[in-house]
Amino acid sequence: MSILIKDATAITREGKAKKCDVLIEGNTISRASPGINASAEHKINASGKLLLPGFANTHAHTAMSLLRGYADDMELHKWLKERIWPVEKKMNAQSVHAGAMLGICEMIKSGTTSFSDMYFQMDSVAKAVSDSGMRSMLGYGMVDLGDEGKREKELKEGERFAREWNGKEEGRISTCIAPHSPITCSSELLQSSAQIANKLNCKIHLHLSETREELFQIMQKTNKRPVDYLDSLGFLSPRVLAAHCVWISAQEAVLLGKKGVSISHCPVSNMKLAGGGAAPLPELMGAGCTISLGTDGAASNNSLSMFEEMKSCSLLQKHARWDAEVIKAQEAFAFATKGGAKALGINAGEITPGKLADLILLDAKAVNLQPAHNLISNIVYSAHAGNVMDVIIDGKLIMQERKILSFDEEKVIEKAENEAEKIC
Template sequence: MDTLCITGGRVLHPDGRVREGDVVVDREAGTILGVGDDETVTEHVADASETLDATGGLVIPGLVNAHTHVSMTLLRGYADDKPLDAWLREDIWPAEAELTDDDVEVGAELGVLEMIRSGTTAFADMYFATDRVADVVDRAGVRARLGHGVVTVGKEESLAVADVEESLAVAAELDGAADGRVRTAFMPHSLTTVGEEHLREGIERANGAAVPVHLHANETREEVEPILEERGERPLEYADDLGALGEGTFLAHCVHVDDAEIDLLAETGTAAVHCPASNMKLASGMAPVQRMREAGLTIALGTDGAASNNDLDLFDEMRDAAMVGKLAADDASAVPAETVVEMATAGGADALGLPGGRIAEGEAADLAIVDLDAPHLTPVHDPVSHLAYAVRGSDVRHTVCDGRVLMRDREVLTMDAESVQARATEAASDLVSRVDDGS
C-alpha cells in the first residue's frame, strides 16, 4: 500500500486531547488509515512509502481559512487605518479596477504560498477571475471553496445581471476541479452592495442547483442600519426572506447580530465565519462569539483579505478570536483555547462543507505538523494553549493536504517560493503605478 507515515509526534484528537502517536495516511485515497500506536499503525510505519518526522512536534488538522480574498495579498499594506466603507471606496475598489487576471493569479499564488507555510490547507475565497484562483489551488495542492463576488450597486443593469450570471456560471463550471479539491459557491458580496432583485434571483437559482451561498453579513453598523430603516427588519431576517439561510450557507463577520438573528442562524443551520483581525483593524466591532457558541452555531475563522489583516496566518486569528471574544463577553473564561482551535479546524471544514478538520481514521489527510522546539513555546504545559496563544505560522514544519506533502521541513514542494514572491512584488508595483496614473 502507498502510505505516508508521520512519526514521533503528539497528535491532536477531535475530542481536544493530545496523545503521543503516529499517523498513517493512504496517499492514493488521501485519507487517514490509522492514528496512535496500535499494531496496524506500527506495521504500516515499518514499510511506509514516505515518512515525515514529527519528533517533538504536534500533529494537528490542516487549518481552514473560511473567509478571504486571497489575491488581495497584492494590496497588503497598500491602504490602512480607515473604516470599511471609506477603505473600500477610496482605496481598494479603485485598485481592484486595475487588476488583471494575471494579477489575480499571482496574488493567489502568494496567498496560497503563505497559507501552506503557516499550516492552512483549505480556504474559502470570494474574488474574481475565479478560474485563475482554481488553477493555483490545483497546482499548489490545497483545497478551497471558491466563488465570484457579485456587486450590483452603482452598476448599469446589464452589467449587474452579468455579474450575477457569472457567479452562477463559475459555481457550476468549477465545482469538482483540481480532482475534487475545488468546490464552489454563489457569492453575492453583501446585502447592501447587491440589489434585492439580484439577490432574490441568484439565491433562488443557487438553491435550486444545491450550490452553497456565501456573503458578508452584519459586518458594520452602517450595513445594518439602512436595512432596518428601509425594510423595518434586521439584515438576517431579510437574508432569511431571500432564502439565503440554511445548511451550506456561511456568512462572513456576523459582528452586529442580535439574539434573534443568532437564533435564526442556529435554527437554519447557517454557519458564521468570525474574522477578528479584520473586525478590529477596520474598527467594525466585536462579534458576540460566546453567545453564538452557546446557541450551538457552527463557527469558523477567517482572515479576510490580506489588506485588512494584514496576513493570512490562522494562528494569529485563533489568538485574536480568543482575545476579542473575552473582551466582548467581559469574561476571561469566554472563547477558551480549545474553542478557537476547534473553530480553526473542524468548525472551518464544517462551515465550508469540505473534508478535513479532524484527525481520525477515514478522515481526509489534511494535516499540519507544528514544531514546538522554540523558546516562545517552552515549556509545554498544555499544547492546545500553545496553539491558541503562542504558536506562530512560522512554527509549522510540514503541511499535508489530501495525503500529499505540500511542505517538508519548511520548504514548499508544490510552488517555487522565490519566483512567486518576485512575481508578486513586480505585479503589485505595476498595479500601484497604473492606479496612480489613472487618478
C-alpha cells in the same frame, strides 16, 4: 501515494495530546494509533513535532495579498471607496493569479490547508489553487448595486464559474455562489443566488452585518434587521456561510442557528477596520451555528495566519465581555479546524481514520512553545506561523521542513512584487 507519520504528538478530537502514528493512503487518513508498522512510499519522522489537523480559513480574498500594507488605518467604507476599489479596477487575470499564489504560499506556511475565497477573475484563483496543491471553496463575488443589466451578467458569471470548477483537481476545488453582501446586492440578486445554489447543490458565501453603517442602511431600506431581511427573502439555509456577523442581535443569532447558517468570524479584520463591538459568538454558539474563523483579505488584516485569528478571537471576546472564561483556547482551536472544515463542507479537521489527510506538523521544541503544560494553550496563545514545519494536503506532502515542494516560492514572491508595482 502513501505516507507514514511516525512518533508524532497528536492533538486529538478532544484537544488532548497523545503519542500517535498516522498512516495516509491516497488522500485519506487510514489509521491513527501508536505503533503502526506499515510500509509506505514516504515516511516522516515526527518525533519532536506536534501533529494537528490543518486550519481552514473560511473567509479570504487571497489576491488582495498584493494590496498588503497599501491602505492602513482607515475606516472601512472610506478605505474601500478611496483606496481599494480604484486599484482593484486595474487588476487583471495575471495580477489576480500572482496575488492568489502569494496568499496561498503564506497560508501554507502558516498551516492553513483549506480556504474559502470570494473575488473577481476567479478562474485565476482556481488556477492558483490547482497549481499549488491547496484545497479551497471558491465563489465569484457578485455585485449589482441594484442595476438589472449588471445583475444578469453577474449571475451568469457566478453560475458559470461554479459549474466549471466544482470538483476539479480530484475534488480539491469546490465552488459556491457568492453574492457580495446585502448592501451591494439587490434582493433579486440575493434570491436568485439562493435558487442557483439549490439547483447546483452548493454553498452560498456572503458578507453579513460587518459594520453598523450596513445595519442602518438595510434597516432604512427594508425596515428589517439584516438577518430578518434575508429570512424574508427565503435566503437563509444550511448552505449559507456568513462572514463577519458583528452587528447581530440576540434574536438574529437565534434565527441564524435555526436556519443552520455557518459563521466565518474575522476578529482581526473587524478590529483593524474598527467595526466596533464584537461578534456575539457565545450567542451564535448557543443558537447552534457552526463557528469558523477567517482572515479576510490581506489588505484588512494584514496577515493570513490562522494562529493570529485564533488568539484574537479568544482575546476579543474576553475583552469585550469582561469575562476571561469566554471562548477558551480549546474552542478557538475547534473553530479553526473542525468548525472550518464543517463550514466549507469538507470531511477534514480531525486526526481520525476516514477523514481527508489535511495535516500539519509543528516544531514542538520551539522556544515559544516551552514548557508544554498545555499544548492547546500553547498552540492558540503562543504559537506562530514560523512553528509550522510540514504541511500535508489531500494526502500529498506540500511543505517539508518549511520548504514548499509543490511550487517555486521565490518565483511566486518575485511575480507578486512585479504585479503589485504595476497596479499600485
